[in-house]
Amino acid sequence: MSAREEILNFMRNEAYKPLTAEELLSAFEISDQEKGIFLDLLDQMEQDGEIVQTRRNRYGIPERMNLVVGRLERHSKGFGFLLPDDVEKEDVYINAGDVNGAMHNDRIIARIKGVKSGDKLSGEVIRILERANQTVVGDFEANRNFGFVVPDDSHIYHDIFIPKHDTNGASQGQKVVVEITRWPEERRNPEGKVVEILGNRGEPGVDIEAIIRKFELPKEFPEEVKRYVDEIPEEIPAEEIERRSDLRDIKMVTIDGEDAKDFDDAVSIERLEGNKVRLGVHIADVAYYVPEDSILDMEARERATSIYLVDRVIPMLPEKLSNNLCSLRDDEDKLAMTVFMTYDLKTGELLDHEFMESVIEINHRLTYDKVKEMLVNEDQELINEYEDFIDELRLMEELCLQIRENRFNEGSLDFDFPESRVILDDDGKPVDIARVERSIAEKLIEEFMIATNRVVAKEMFWREVPFIYRVHETPDQSDLEGLNEFIHNFGYHIKGISQETHPKSLQTVLEKVKGEQEERIVNTVLLRSMKQAHYEVQNIGHFGLAIDYYSHFTSPIRRYPDLMIHRIIKDVINQGILDPNRHQALEEKLPELAEHSSLRERQAEEAEYESKDLKKVEYMEGEEGEVYEGIISGMMSFGFFVELPNLIEGLVHVSNLTDDYYIYHEDKQVYIGERTGNIYRLGDSVEVEVYQVNLAERQIDLLLRN
Structure with missing residues (x-):
């Protein structure tokens, strides 16, 4: 047990009352020689928000002092919400007058004041631990x-x-x-x-x-990192190949988008006796090339994720690694981390699994479009070109559909919203908005990666090794009750709302609305009631996937948690039981790493969305006066958003609803005309005219055509 844990456990004792530094020195029998180290540790724990020093210079833990530690998510109107470090605690509403100088994303301590509007906790900021907006x-x-x-x-x-x-x-x-x-x-x-x-x-x-x-996104890699990467040998040493499982005789392929450059996963499948199949998921062994705590590793850890802006990629790893050494390119010897999973093909039941460090060779680089053409459209020319693998693709499809059906039977939520891709010209100007279709090809890779991430998390959980899980909490009871009240207007009901809600109850609703006129509105409101998935060292399961154990293992080229998980699995494979020093080091290291990776992920998602949204608005410049048939996609107190056929959203401001005085009913997500009784609700089809495009404000204003 680390010194931090000893101090925290001591303070969590029910009999503990806040003590001064001198009293803590005495309680822990700290010698004069170690006094400075102990006091420095107290200061660091206070800076990290693990303990709090009162005005009387006494130390205690926040939860025993009616305090909550977390990050502030601030709204444009001034108020905000504290998102607690402890994932099991609910968010805390912070009134604009109680922010006390804190800015968006600052790490803060708040004192609980009471309850706002009968549901959400409210509080005030009493200390700012870390400033986010330098x-x-x-x-x-x-x-x-x-x-x-x-x-x-x-x-x-x-x-x-x-x-x-x-x-x-x-x-x-x-x-x-x-x-x-x-x-x-x-x-x-x-x-x-x-x-x-x-x-x-x-x-x-x-x-x-x-x-x-x-978003303070990283730019060029530092010169010292570039020099480090330049010195990495391109040839794999013979002794490294010798010590690994040689899987080069197993047929396998990568399946990615047409414009993909880094390939971190490959798949194989073999038919076994007794209607069984062995699925192989082979992931690039990035950990071999990125030693832990090296200068390259520290840079990757700080970046935490690759960022996919509309016109460029900001990679987590330099191109020599991401697009060359680590990338699973065809007809080359590559190092991988392999997970074999044996399934009963008839039932989709997982029968066995095995982890190993491997050396592989990819037979073909396939794309989603090619796989779709072969499996869906029976393109004979492509089938002939890949005749050595077409039987494996058909077998993969059969397995995919079976395990996908099992997953949704368990309650996994299926939100099938349309997606779009912005097409730019050489000058960065948007020239088209393309719909992204999800076929069996995308679903095949999605299911196999989910299955692998699930197996890895479960294995490491039962081995009781320090680990990083991908978690998704159950929605707040108040949000579920609001959702249930809303869908009741359409004749639906969530079962078990008074107890702990199982995702199967929500999936049942999604199945019932499929194909109905209200499908989009119910899907939208249900999705907005969900919490955000993130990384955590405590396994609390993944609500949206209805899975008890889940992790991110399959993308180490672009996600740092995956890379760290690979290292832990290597330790387990090669040692069986983690060395006690390694075990303790991971326990101390992983919590901060999980929080940092979650923060970087949210930052990347916001930047990606904003860059895409910017180009969508730019694409609509010059479209003033054009008329479209759209769908109401969002309701706010100031108006409602309409999604156009090209998946671009514009705003119909309430001040432009001129045929009546409209009142917004938040509980039902509708606008109702006071005199006419006209109703505008989520999912309704409306005809709109593009009124104004404001690139500076990133806003498209629409007018209803009555």
Whole structure:
């Protein structure tokens, strides 16, 4: 047990009352020689929010002092929610007047004050542990004696005041990066200085560069990392191949999108006696090339994920690794981490599994389109080209459909919303919005990866080794009750709402609405009642997948948790039982790593969405006056969003509903005309005209055509 854990366990004892540092030194019998180390540890634990020092200089743990530690998610209207570090605690509402200088994404401690509106806890910020916004991106507004920067991020509530001597030559309307020099206080905006001018608003490339700076996304790899990677040998040593399971005689393929460049998973399948099959999932062995705690590893850990913006990829690993050494390219010897899973083909029951370090050779690089053409459209030309693997593909399809059916029978939630891809020209201008269709090819890889991630998590859980799980909590009871009340309007009901709700109850609702007029509205509201999946060292299961054990193992080229999991599995494979020192080191290391990876993932998702959304708005420039048939996709107090056939959303503002006075009913997600009784609800089809496209505000305004 680490010193941190000993201190925390001591303070969690029911008989514990907050003690001073001197009293803790005495209680733990700390010698004079170790006094400085112990006090430094107390300071670090306080900075991390694990313990709290009172005004009387006494130490205790937050949960015993009516305090909650977490990150602040702030709203554009000023209020916010504390998202607790402890995933089992509910979010805490923070009124705008109780934010006390905290900004979006700051790590804070809040004191619980009571309950807001009968359901959500409310609190006030009493301490800011870590500032998240060292720099802010926005538009410069010039004044004679000073300037202001209006942040691009609506979560940042205040404009940034810029003294005249800190404008760095910025002029009206330019997109700039500001470094915060003074944090906000009551009735006082934050102050800053302009440290970079990205260019004039609207210039080519400035928009995406602003997003990169806004989310503080990584740029080029540091020179020392590049030099380290340059020295990695491209040849695999003979002794490394010799010590691994040689699977080069097993036929296997990669199946990815047409434009994929990094291939981190391959699949194989073999028919066994007794109507059994052995599925092989072979994942690039990135851990072999990225030693733990090396300079390359530290850079990958900080990045935590690859980021897929609309016009570029910001990789977690340098190209030599992601697109070459680690990538499972065909007709080359490659190192892999292999999971074999034996199934009963008739029932889809998993009978056995096995992990190993392997050397493999990919026979073909297939694409989703090619697999679809062969399996769905029976394209004879492609079937002839891949005749050595077509039987395996058909067998994979049969297995995929069986285990997919089993998964949904267990209650896994199936949200099948349409997706889109923005097509850009060479100058970065959007020229088309393409629908992304999910065929059996995508489903095949999805099911096999889910099955692998599930097997890995379950095995490591029962081995009781420190691990990183991919978890998804049960929705809050209040959210489920609100959902149940909403769908009751359409004649549906969630069973077991008064007890712990099983995802099967929600999946039953999704099945009932399939093909019905209200399918989209029910799917949308149900999805919004869900919490966000994240990484955690405590296994609490995955609600959305209806799985008790789940992890991320299958994408180590682009996700750091997967890479770390590979290392843990290698330790288990090669040692059987983890060395006690390694066990303790992982217990200390993984919690922070899980939190960091979750934060980076959310950051990447927001940046990816924003870059895509930006180009969608740009695509609609010049479309003013065009008329579309759309579907109401979102309801807010200020109006409703309409999704057009190209999957782009625009806003019908309530002030533009001129035929009546419309009242928004949040519980039913509808607008009802006071005089006419007209109703606009989620999922309704409406005819709209593009009224105004505002690229600066990232907004498309629509008018209803009555």
